[in-house]
Amino acid sequence: MAKQPHATPLLDQLESGPWPSFVTGLKRLAQDKDYVVDLLGHLEHSYKTRKGYWKGGTVGVFGYGGGVIPRFTEIKDEKTGAPVFKDAAEFHTLRIMPPPGMHYDTATLRKFCDIWEKYGSGLIALHGQTGDIMLQGCTTENVQPAWDEINQMGFDMGGAGPSVRTGMSCVGAARCEQSCYDEGMAHQKIVNNFLDDIHRPALPYKFKFKFSGCGNDCMNAIQRSDMAVIGTWRDNMGTDEALARKWFAKHGMNELVNDVINMCPTRAIQLKDAAAVGQDAHISSVKVSDAQALEISNKDCVRCMHCINVMTGALAPGNDKGATILVGGHGHLKIGATLGTVVVPFMSLKQDEDYDKMVELAKNIVDFFAENALEHERIGEMIERIGLVNFVEGLGLEVDPNMVNCPRSNPYVRTDGWDEEVAKAAARKAA
């Protein structure tokens, strides 16, 4: 039994309503732990005064420079300076890297619960916005023993501060027909190659990797990561006549026209008489009935995923699969939010060596970032400052029209290297 709870009239109002309540969860923990009794008092104080009262500090584990988010209370007695909620005066979080795709067996989740009930508050966030398992609420004293048990059960700490951060990958190949590469393996290989940069913050600022298996980008990688690996394919879209006919029989012509054909952003899909579909090598076609077929011009398709989302299985990614790499997504900082931009339009991801090449690219990008970014500057901001061309040339990547929405629209550029660049373009074409 824990001590008497504080009155929490404001938080109590978050126990009503049908959605699961975190307050009810905290109160259950507070039955056994003075720690959580005071945490509830602390949070109620924030609700009452509409302000936050945690400050950072320095808490870590032996051998690592990051991964623990320290929090010390700022609600102090005015005269004595003693914490008002003394049992929750320290409320640190341990960031633990989740498995790719966030799959678990129940034994593993139960082990986390047992460890966190023993050493921490018993509050776990599944998962934080960077993807970590967040074990929330631990005293300074208990951080090391809790970490020792977690590490020994087979998990490692995530990133914090100016470091490579915990990666995230979608469910992907494990349970999605739209997966264009092995997201879990890519995730695993990247993390294993950057462990030192994850655990020992030494970069200008944070660097995030996210892996989405297709353009639906379920990991929000283009927006939220410094290097986004987005699955795609470069041959023709796959089709399945049985599923296409089944879809059409269920949904009919209005939906086929309004929801599939008209919504293609590049007008790459046409409705044709089944007997009259084009025979070009870059055309995919599939009959939806004896009379009519869809004809898809793959040279016009941008792999946006819309028609595949609507007619899952009937239309599908092709066979020559890999990823588009974008760099520079981040949230609002100095220059405002930026989305990632394409630096590699297509990278094949089929063999082990392909994945090793992706890791090499990632290493080069992080090295360039470490050497060229200013302090507290994300790579997207750095690219805006130095220009995409300097970045791409620094990495030894070739320029490509897929990197831009359109060519430059202003004449303020020196072009005295024109002939050499034309020669390079010709050499690329010949290769």
Next chain:
Amino acid sequence: MAQPQMRKPVEYFLDNKKFLHPKLAANYGNWKYHDRPRPGVLHHVAKTGDEVWTVRAGTARQMDVFTIRKLCDIADRFAEGRVRFTIRSNIEYIVSEESKVGPLIAELERNGFPVGGTGNSVSMVAHTQGWLHCDIPGTDASGVVKSMMDALFEDFKNEEMPNRVRLSTSCCEINCGGQADIAVIIQHTKPPKINHDLVANVCERPTVVARCPVAAIRPALVNGKPSLEVDEKKCICCGACYPPCPPMQINDPEHSKLAIWVGGKNSNARSKPSFHKMVAAGLPNNAPRWPEVNAVVKNILMVYKADARPWERMADWIDRIGWPRFFEKTGLPFTKYMIDDWRGSRYNLNASAHVRF
């Protein structure tokens, strides 16, 4: 005296296939299609003919160990012991027999975990830490989300929206919640209040000066102590100076307001990914249930639901109807603060005779 022996960490990352449901492991990379037999349930079919059913349920994200154990008990008794979590903190149970789906749903709902969040529903809000744990929060996260999801409960459990709806909340303007169809974000309206007694001891002043996006901060001597001053005419009240220098208090119980943004989209489907746009601000930070914010969110969602065509995300819908009609239909006031003046703003202005009447 010798230091106690410290354990060196074992640095490694998990085998990416370690925790997969056996059916997922067996059909890795070999799936053919999926459908949704009912809201909250996905049915995936592999090229081998293998099938799995996934039941998705909402959680509070910030969970106590008793709740997590309850979710595990349900997995062991009504499913097959393997679960995964989505990016929006929904739990997914994977089963290899269709007959398990019904009893699993009943057990989840009996224990208060709503089944839904699939397809064209409103999924759980991506959110941040707020007052519970963050060092710079202007508001709470879990509480805002709880009150929002209470209001959107039926929209989570049913698939009645034109397309999927993704929400986020953020407790400061850094926007850790991320881009979303509808995002709720703190918007400070007053410059930071500086505690000049503390600046010299707590803050690395050049770092703070460098952090300001509009160069409004400069070093100053205040009451004989080295401190900082803010040009309040230039200040955009973004709060970027506050993390490196807590004595520059930006959070204010009254003047830290909430703003609503719409049309953010991460997917490449149809249109390219896009940022959300501000459509309302000045809403009070009204804990514990933020009714004013919820009213605006619910209103936008209901107008979208009634007016958008199938498969149109919020951004696609507004792209079709245009911003003047968005404001007309939602009844939200268009103010001068919605006209962008940040870098690149000219690209957000209408340089054409395309005008809607």
